[in-house]
Amino acid sequence: MIRKTFVPVVCAISLLVAACSGSQKNSASPDMPSLKTVFKDDFAIGTALNAEQIEEKDPKAAVLVPQQFNMATPENIMKAEVIHPQWGTYNFDLADKMIEYGKKHNIKINGHTLIWHSQLPAFARQIQSVDSFKTFFTDHINTVAGRYSGKIFSWDVVNEALNEDGTMRKSVFLNKMGDNFVTEAFRLAAAASPNTELYYNDYNNEQPAKRAGCIALIKKVQAAGVRIDGVGIQGHWHVGKVPLKDIEESILQYSALGLKVMFTELDIEVLPRNFQGADVNQRMKSDPSLNPYVNGLPDSVQQQLAKDYQALFNLFLKHKDKITRVTFWGVNDGQSWLNGWPVRGRTNYPLLFDRQFMPKPAFYKVIEAKKDFANTKKGF
Ligand code: G3I
Numbered sequence: 001m002i003r004k005t006f007v008p009v010v011c012a013i014s015l016l017v018a019a020c021s022g023s024q025k026n027s028a029s030p031d032m033p034s035l036k037t038v039f040k041d042d043f044a045i046g047t048a049l050n051a052e053q054i055e056e057k058d059p060k061a062a063v064l065v066p067q068q069f070n071m072a073t074p075e076n077i078m079k080a081e082v083i084h085p086q087w088g089t090y091n092f093d094l095a096d097k098m099i100e101y102g103k104k105h106n107i108k109i110n111g112h113t114l115i116w117h118s119q120l121p122a123f124a125r126q127i128q129s130v131d132s133f134k135t136f137f138t139d140h141i142n143t144v145a146g147r148y149s150g151k152i153f154s155w156d157v158v159n160e161a162l163n164e165d166g167t168m169r170k171s172v173f174l175n176k177m178g179d180n181f182v183t184e185a186f187r188l189a190a191a192a193s194p195n196t197e198l199y200y201n202d203y204n205n206e207q208p209a210k211r212a213g214c215i216a217l218i219k220k221v222q223a224a225g226v227r228i229d230g231v232g233i234q235g236h237w238h239v240g241k242v243p244l245k246d247i248e249e250s251i252l253q254y255s256a257l258g259l260k261v262m263f264t265e266l267d268i269e270v271l272p273r274n275f276q277g278a279d280v281n282q283r284m285k286s287d288p289s290l291n292p293y294v295n296g297l298p299d300s301v302q303q304q305l306a307k308d309y310q311a312l313f314n315l316f317l318k319h320k321d322k323i324t325r326v327t328f329w330g331v332n333d334g335q336s337w338l339n340g341w342p343v344r345g346r347t348n349y350p351l352l353f354d355r356q357f358m359p360k361p362a363f364y365k366v367i368e369a370k371k372d373f374a375n376t377k378k379g380f
Helices: 002-024 059-068 093-105 130-147 172-177 181-192 208-223 244-255 299-318 361-377
Strands: 044-049 071-074 108-115 154-159 197-202 230-233 236-238 260-269 323-328
Touching: 044 059, 044 108, 071 093, 071 323, 093 108, 108 130, 108 181, 108 197, 130 172, 130 181, 154 181, 172 181, 181 197, 181 208, 197 208, 197 260, 208 244, 230 244, 244 260, 244 299, 260 299, 299 323, 299 361
Parallel strands: 044 071, 044 323, 071 108, 108 154, 154 197, 197 230, 230 260, 236 260, 260 323
Antiparallel strands: none
């Protein structure tokens, strides 16, 4: 008798607790909103995955990622330093696991990245002759893009080839091959992987000067009759300073080129930093004042973060006809590269899920943006 009475009471209490706890829903709870479902008619929702998450060794991420995301980008394991460590030697183990992960969870994979001046293997950086460098360049793209042709949805073909003023970055690619290396990279990738979407990806390319350089670069590829399908605006922004006007103008201008527009590495910095951008080579000297929230994020900052993410998604929804994907650069705060850059060992809070994989107020404000958008459409 007690057992019959007991069970309904327990259920009622747990439901009541869940209902009152609001954002305290467990990240694995089936009744928590799903980003990919909420935005299924608007754009894909992606995340960057590290090796542990790809191998599903991170139990909370193993539940949360398939629940929330329908696209994924390898944070590091497809970069040349990892996948092509020695001349003619390729290490595809983790990249193959990423492809299998995508198949298992019905998550499309964006390859990152074929050509980037950072995380290049030492042998490539040390190549002296132009001919040998061109051989490395061609073999790398043909081998890597060729292997995943038909298995991968898209590639960041070239990453971060521009300076802040829109001129070409003086990278080893520019020095060895001239500024035509971008067009050549897309030409090779299109031939090696004909049914894969091909993107140019950069940070701060929503800023007018860099955007102008990015548009000129894209037009150069297009003028050569070479396929380029989209542009990635990485979206490494700062709390309280998200450049919404520049972002909207960039969506319009890139879309006018006939390109798909994506936000490919979205996170919002909440710690002090005296420069914008995401150049991994930049560093700041460590100082306690630069790591003020070791014991938790003040509510005022948490609320500003939520407000910024809501404003971004209001803008993304306004231009959902031009935007095909929004990818967060990491699943949760604990994983974020911003805990270690530009100052090592900081405690940052740039994403929608906290260190316990619980949704933050920003998560619910992103969901609210869709509700508001839907109501506007209905004329409420
Ligand atoms: O895997 C090695 C490990 O074996 C070694 O013990 C450890 C200690 O040095 O380093 C590990 O490699 C690190 C790697 O992340 C994997 O954790 C590299 O040092 C570290 O530099 C690398 O940082 C990545 C950074 O790109 C540089 O490649 C970040 O995780 C990643 O979030 C960041 O992502 C970039 C995008 O690819 C391009 N856009 C900017 C964005 C942020 O910088």
